[in-house]
Amino acid sequence: MPPLRLAIAGLGAIGAEVARAVRAGEAPGVEIAAVVEPIPGPTRDRLAAAGVPVHIDLDALDWDSLDAVLEAASQAALRTIAPQVLKRGVNLVALSAGATLDGDFLASLLSAAQASGARIWVPSGAIGALDVIRAARVGDVASITLTTTKPPVALVDAPWVVEQGINLTSIDDRRVIFSGGPVEAVRGFPQNVNVAALLALAADGPDRLRVTVVADPAAPGNVHEVEAIGSFGSMRLRLENRPSETNPKTSALAAQSVIALLRQLGSPLRFA
Numbered sequence: 001m002p003p004l005r006l007a008i009a010g011l012g013a014i015g016a017e018v019a020r021a022v023r024a025g026e027a028p029g030v031e032i033a034a035v036v037e038p039i040p041g042p043t044r045d046r047l048a049a050a051g052v053p054v055h056i057d058l059d060a061l062d063w064d065s066l067d068a069v070l071e072a073a074s075q076a077a078l079r080t081i082a083p084q085v086l087k088r089g090v091n092l093v094a095l096s097a098g099a100t101l102d103g104d105f106l107a108s109l110l111s112a113a114q115a116s117g118a119r120i121w122v123p124s125g126a127i128g129a130l131d132v133i134r135a136a137r138v139g140d141v142a143s144i145t146l147t148t149t150k151p152p153v154a155l156v157d158a159p160w161v162v163e164q165g166i167n168l169t170s171i172d173d174r175r176v177i178f179s180g181g182p183v184e185a186v187r188g189f190p191q192n193v194n195v196a197a198l199l200a201l202a203a204d205g206p207d208r209l210r211v212t213v214v215a216d217p218a219a220p221g222n223v224h225e226v227e228a229i230g231s232f233g234s235m236r237l238r239l240e241n242r243p244s245e246t247n248p249k250t251s252a253l254a255a256q257s258v259i260a261l262l263r264q265l266g267s268p269l270r271f272a
């Protein structure tokens with residue numbers, strides 16, 4: 001099979017790790033065709049020195065040479081990157097899933113992909129259980145709950161924390177700081193609760209999902225607990241995610257989930 005030629009948009013915690021892994025041969029059958037990163041940094045310099053085309057925006061990409069673009073930047077970036085990628089018939093790997101809770105934006109992505117024949121691949125990111133939720137939706141699902149617990153430092157600057165005037169430094173015990181639907185959760189914690197959007201995508205919509213965010217100085221990292229109840233029975237998942245070394249707001253598992261997705265694309269064995 002010809003290699004899958006991937007452009008990476010965003011060389012932060014996730015994009016840099018994916019670039020390293022692909023170049024180290026950890027995703028056989030995948031090549032880095034280009035990277036897009038507006039801010040100078042050591043990863044960008046290393047890739048440029050290794051001969052990888054480096055761009056500051058998508059305009060300079062050689063689209064005909066690409067099979068897929070990985071968005072590993074931000075929700076705002078996904079909104080500008082995704083339409084450009086999909087209209088050219090190039091597949092999109094989307095990490096900033098929070099943006100898809102905007103129903104109009106999600107619908108526009110799906111119709112752009114349908115029109116061009118491109119595919120949107122959504123890695124499992126910092127969560128699991130999406131397979132169970134998707135299968136459960138074939139029957140009836142009564143409720144899905146997500147409880148995300150993080151050390152206060154991982155919640156600094158979240159819009160909800162700022163708007164509500166929550167003093168994170170004064171939190172010395174486990175404290176619920178948000179409870180509500182996934183749309184409000186992702187608005188209030190755009191860099192932290194992409195997992196809520198992933199669960200909503202797997203559940204075909206946000207209606208059945210409730211989200212709680214807990215600040216806990218004793219949290220052993222980023223903890224996600226998912227519970228689902230439905231005609232299939234019930235499910236409970238607890239993930240204690242180690243934060244990425246370069247971005248405490250991102251779980252190390254998120255980059256690994258992209259690498260796992262890229263491995264699967266080159267494999268005859270498909271999990272879903």
Ligand SMILES: NC(=O)c1ccc[n+]([C@@H]2O[C@H](COP(=O)([O-])OP(=O)(O)OC[C@H]3O[C@@H](n4cnc5c(N)ncnc54)[C@H](O)[C@@H]3O)[C@@H](O)[C@H]2O)c1
Binds near residue numbers: 038095194246
């Ligand atoms: N789906 C999940 O479970 C999950 C998990 C963790 C993080 N995320 C999301 O993935 C995204 C990347 O996370 P990260 O920790 O690597 O972020 P990061 O902040 O470490 O890095 C983002 C990088 O993208 C670059 N960037 C910004 N706008 C860009 C644009 N328009 N084009 C190209 N590059 C651009 C930035 O300069 C930065 O280097 C974030 O939106 C984050 O919320 C999703």
